[in-house]
Amino acid sequence: MTDKPMLPDLMRAHGISRRGFLKYCASLTSLMALSPAMMPKVAYALENAPRPSVIWLSFQECTGCTESLTRSHAPTIEDLIFNAVSLDYHHTLQAASGHQAEAARTEAMQANYGKYLLVVDGSIPIGDEGYSCIAGVSNLQMLKETAAGAAAIVAVGTCAAYGGIPHANPNPTGAVSVSDIIKDKPIINVPGCPPIPVVMTGVLAHFLTFGIPELDVLNRPKAFYGETIHDRCYRRPFYDKGLFAEGFDDEGAREGWCLYKMGCKGPTTRSVCATVKWNDGTSFPIQSGHPCLGCTEPNFWDNGGFYKPLSVPAGDYRKAALEAIAVGVVAGAAGAGLARANKSRAAKAHEKVDAHDLERKS
Amino acid sequence: MYSHDSKSDPHDPVVELFSYVATGNARPVLFQVRHALAQLLTDGTETTIDLGAIPFAPGDERVLDEVLGNGEVKATLTVLGASHVQETAIPGVWRVDHFNETGETQSRFIEVTFMPEILKTQREDAALGLETLTDRLNTTRGLN
Numbered sequence: 001m002t003d004k005p006m007l008p009d010l011m012r013a014h015g016i017s018r019r020g021f022l023k024y025c026a027s028l029t030s031l032m033a034l035s036p037a038m039m040p041k042v043a044y045a046l047e048n049a050p051r052p053s054v055i056w057l058s059f060q061e062c063t064g065c066t067e068s069l070t071r072s073h074a075p076t077i078e079d080l081i082f083n084a085v086s087l088d089y090h091h092t093l094q095a096a097s098g099h100q101a102e103a104a105r106t107e108a109m110q111a112n113y114g115k116y117l118l119v120v121d122g123s124i125p126i127g128d129e130g131y132s133c134i135a136g137v138s139n140l141q142m143l144k145e146t147a148a149g150a151a152a153i154v155a156v157g158t159c160a161a162y163g164g165i166p167h168a169n170p171n172p173t174g175a176v177s178v179s180d181i182i183k184d185k186p187i188i189n190v191p192g193c194p195p196i197p198v199v200m201t202g203v204l205a206h207f208l209t210f211g212i213p214e215l216d217v218l219n220r221p222k223a224f225y226g227e228t229i230h231d232r233c234y235r236r237p238f239y240d241k242g243l244f245a246e247g248f249d250d251e252g253a254r255e256g257w258c259l260y261k262m263g264c265k266g267p268t269t270r271s272v273c274a275t276v277k278w279n280d281g282t283s284f285p286i287q288s289g290h291p292c293l294g295c296t297e298p299n300f301w302d303n304g305g306f307y308k309p310l311s312v313p314a315g316d317y318r319k320a321a322l323e324a325i326a327v328g329v330v331a332g333a334a335g336a337g338l339a340r341a342n343k344s345r346a347a348k349a350h351e352k353v354d355a356h357d358l359e360r361k362s
Numbered sequence: 363m364y365s366h367d368s369k370s371d372p373h374d375p376v377v378e379l380f381s382y383v384a385t386g387n388a389r390p391v392l393f394q395v396r397h398a399l400a401q402l403l404t405d406g407t408e409t410t411i412d413l414g415a416i417p418f419a420p421g422d423e424r425v426l427d428e429v430l431g432n433g434e435v436k437a438t439l440t441v442l443g444a445s446h447v448q449e450t451a452i453p454g455v456w457r458v459d460h461f462n463e464t465g466e467t468q469s470r471f472i473e474v475t476f477m478p479e480i481l482k483t484q485r486e487d488a489a490l491g492l493e494t495l496t497d498r499l500n501t502t503r504g505l506n
Contacts (some may be wrong), residue, residue: 018484019483023442024443036471056416234418274417
């Protein structure tokens, strides 16, 4: 690791001035959600930090996290790979394949034992290890042997952080998170489905400059998961005034009012979507008119309906309705009948259907 | 500092712009800028505000631009993509916007300072400049 050139040397070699380095540091400081006053410390750390070896393992995942990261704009993945880290294994991005790829992982582990950063996306099946293998090695075995020599682990995406969609009921593969298996290493969870690209690069940049960032109770960096989306949402003033959209095309939706009654999980979801946004800061789901699904929180897939307001008790509506009918609860049966009648009447009258109707009829 | 007491004047362009703003976040930021400018004059303390950390509706930035206005200095840096450095019509208050090589926004700041650091020639660059100039003079020795 010590024989790798430092970042300022690399920049000079590429004809980038000190002024360019300062610009890079200013954007990096902003990216890490640090105060601009920290910029000189970021510059100092980058001038003196060695470039760590990074091994990236992908398990039960959809490659959405890597897709998201490779679209990061500040700094780009190219910046990270060529300037700030030495990405020694990533089976989606690397040119090598098969035995050569696995040899690269083994070589990087041996050369940097105890010092490399391990990044994991995807959950790990423990129901039957054969559900997911790479080069004949089960995910569980590969994680354990690679984690043993890591300085720290970054669990990227909701699958690696909490088990994610593979973990959702009925969890056929027995999917679990990295922290369910590895107990003796520092683990930084960067949840999201996928995480915002600049949040992933920001966490890696923080590790490079100041080490492991301050984490919350779910091991998420406080800089990016310290506040709820609701806290920073530009629609928050409408919530405070009691102005809510109640359908996707009603007056409230057209006026851009709060989506709380549409099932928005912003009040209980910690992320910087509302400030950092997506696609080069263009927008985020709430700005585009859809409630937040809460994808940075554990078990978001199983936490009741996406369109059910947080004030409504969680639970499986359909199951509850069936149980109610089974035990002959008259009110329940009458309610179901009423809902069907309403649905039929709405269809005849082309009545607009809102999120509450979707929940009731599911 | 622009006075926003003129709500009674519907033709005031700033009043008109404020009518489009949903968050109301621009005004507190402008008060923060005023406080920072007072501090700069009192004890020389410089302040940088990261606009990327503040939730703004689309109209908020227009309000900032309208209230702060454009001043006497406008510079474009060409380093790792473009950077636009613009003194506002409030001397001592600067907008610094960084873009990458493909023109995407990297970061946006308001700097309250007598001179943004990014505009100054850095010592390391000047040292490299000295070497470059010396080399060029050596290669042109003999020319008038």
